[in-house]
Amino acid sequence: MAAGKKEDKDDKADQQVDAAAAEAKKKKKKLFMFIGIAVLLVLISVGATFFIVSKMMGSKHSGDEQEAAAESSEAAEVVAPAVYYPLKPNFTVNYDVNGRQRFLQAELTLMYRDPAVVKTLELHMPAVRNGLVMLLSSQVFEELQTAEGKEKLRAAALQTVQDIIAKEEAAGAEKAKESEEEEDEEKSAEKKSSPNIEQVLFTQFVMQ
Template sequence: MATAPAAAEAPKGGGNKKLIIIVAAVLLLVLLGGGAALMLMKKKAPAEGEEGAEEAHAAPAPAAHAPKPGTPPTFVPLDPFTVNLSDKEVDRFAQIGVTLEVGDAHTADQIKAYLPAIRSNILMLLSHKSSAELLTLEGKEKLAREIKRESVRPMGIELEDEDEEPPPEGTKKKKKKKRPVESPVSNVLFSTFIVQ
């Protein structure tokens, strides 16, 4: 009878070894699969869209909106804007055609997705201008910078106001330094500019 209990214990020990090997193999597969999934998710997160990229990096990468050397830029023409100007002496209006220059077709598609909000922002900007502001070269250049800023605002991109004067040196009011944000709109072009 001594041999019967020994024989019964031998298969039990071999079964435990097999069970341990199977459990270890399953754990190893789960860990490898989880690690691979984590690596794929990390690679996808910044590339998913502008919101994910902005949250991960706080600013779009400079190469994301820059056109490749040798390729022409992409232009997004907007329908002409006709607005009443803010002149108080006499009723004046402006008809202005605007075309946005962007780096590539993908960026142009993103701009087109936000076009109603972009047009609204530009109309609001134009309606607060006077004819005296728009008739000078400096006024047109300032308007182009403001249109550039307003055209990317619906996409959640806040550009610094280049025309804003820095606070006097005697004041202790310090602004937090933000990393510069690159605009997907590289240039604002006027196709028509009529002030009457």
């Protein structure tokens, strides 16, 4: 009997050991599973972060390329060579100053960058010269003796030339509308809306 009881105790002890081992094995599996899940989550997080950063860097790089292209285009426009067109003959205008005859002799030079402008300029040169003569004749002689007066006249001369060319080009565009498509007309009008002449320069300015 004693031997039988002892064997029963041994069996129970073995069962408890097996149960403890099985429980430990389950806990170890759960631990490994949790570690695996944690590692997987870390990898997913790192991958997502890398993807977002890469996308942002790619977008920034694309934006930098577009900005550089725009700056390059602007630089190309800025560095376009200037063309100078002297208006010959010189302009001579008489003034009556306190009963005395005074005169101004001025040589004007136009500056532009588009070589195609010269055709429009030469076509409408009579209107340009007439507008400038009328402008010069309307000035006050004493005011032209100051630097401010000369600069004011130069700005007015530029505006006069630009207005005349814009007016004549608009008239030509109206005549051409009959044979142009609407889309082409809009592009043509947009192109011609900006002044062709950039500067009017006084290369000679003599007052007596």
